[in-house]
Amino acid sequence: MLAKREVTESNTQWAQGGIAAALSDEDEISLHLQDTLQAGDGLCNPEAAKVLVEDAPERIDELIQWGTEFDRQGTKLTFGREGAHSRNRILHAHGDSTGREILRALYAKSKTLKNISVREFEFSTDLIVEDGRVCGIHLINERGEKQQMSASAVLLATGGMGQLYRNTTNPAVATGDGVAMAFRAGAEVSDMEFIQFHPTALYLKNAPRFLLSEALRGEGAYLRNIELHRFMLKYHPMGELAPRDVVARAILHELEVSQVKDPFVYLDLTHLDPDHVKKRFPRIYATCMEFNIDITADMIPIRPAAHYAMGGVRTDLMGRCTLPGLYAAGEAAATGVHGANRLASNSLLEGLVFGARAGKTMLDELRHPPASAAKSRRAVSNGPVDTATEEVIREVQDLMWRDVGIVRTGTGLKAAIEHLNRLAPRVAHPQTRRGHEAQNLHALGLLVARSALAREESRGAHYRTDFPVHNDAKFLKHSITKADTIRFA
């Protein structure tokens, strides 16, 4: 297992709210399925969604056996509620550190297994394909040397691509490398136009866009505009618990009409029991306190930020990509479970369920011994930071935020594609890790913008003012991109 930085530098480490599974007495697997399909806005792959919710209890049991400590009352697991879930079904750990706890337990378990070795600071740059089959990877190792590694099968679990956008809840490693690598190697990618923007990220100058979990609204937090009015019921009958895309667009609209320079809206928990808030959300409480915001007494300034990629490398129900020898799981994969919009707390689960399935299937591949890839060692630079690369990344992030963000138009998308095409020579021939990230972000920007332009409708997280409604006749389908062609199927 290779990670480009410390294993703890990942989206998983930051996942706060929890992991969904129909395990409580009042819940049913069929209700979890129904909520998942509804959030996906007609575009979930129902078979994949069924696998997700049906495999969930077994995977959670396994996590518990491996030492994951989910929060309990006495001996009973406690279940929280999040937006668009019809039942309390979100398991959480240490209040709001669910991802960190799952990662801790999985990493500890992996250390007890002799057949798993973990190498940090090894940056995969490309897949090696021979005779139409993936048989290894190119990488830059810890010492900054280029190297090749052969493999009977490769699983991409490279996470999200939030770094495509100027405002994101994702950590710096989330540059979508795996999706870009798979696309370059000739694998199909799917549903790239669907990027979920989290409605509530901390908005303070010089502070990271720290995520303020949906679970806060699940516990009763209100959204208030700059005039302190609650506004969500104007936009959706579920109010603050409406689907994320609805809440993000409602906030954007409130920002636009506020006539304030550099506007924001507030998340308000001041009416909730302070002791409960501190106990339930210790990490959010502590982080906001670092910025002098006491969330039990002060309202929190927030804005939306890019959060989750529904699309990625297209896989089947066993995690297989369209390129033999290649697998994907987690946020890098497009299994179809999220459709056009992810149901909160289904993504940690997706990684577990389809990661396990892919792992089992990959064992079969061991029957095909890898062709031994020659190991070349050529020193490249691991740094220092090169300003030209940083500038081009910044330019991509700005144009994506402006023209391929929460609200899109055909004109904006075409402008974004032209702009990205002009930037192409500046990211060709990367010589550093950061250079590879720039090249990957650029490729993904084009994939997202082109898919968004092709989808002439609005659905889930993809919203176009020039096509503001669903077009089921033409677009109740997934976008699938391979090389230069996009098709809907």
Ligand SMILES: Cc1cc2nc3c(=O)[nH]c(=O)nc-3n(C[C@H](O)[C@H](O)[C@H](O)COP(=O)(O)OP(=O)(O)OC[C@H]3O[C@@H](n4cnc5c(N)ncnc54)[C@H](O)[C@@H]3O)c2cc1C
């Ligand atoms: C702030 C935040 C809160 C969230 N809250 C929740 C939640 O409550 N519930 C939920 O279900 N989901 C949540 N999500 C989403 C969820 O955390 C992610 O979708 C999920 O953790 C992704 O897991 P992953 O294993 O696919 O990727 P990650 O956990 O991001 O891991 C990717 C790994 O791949 C490595 N990597 C990437 N590129 C390379 C490369 N080129 N070479 C080598 N290694 C590479 C990275 O270093 C990293 O170790 C949240 C996300 C964020 C950002």
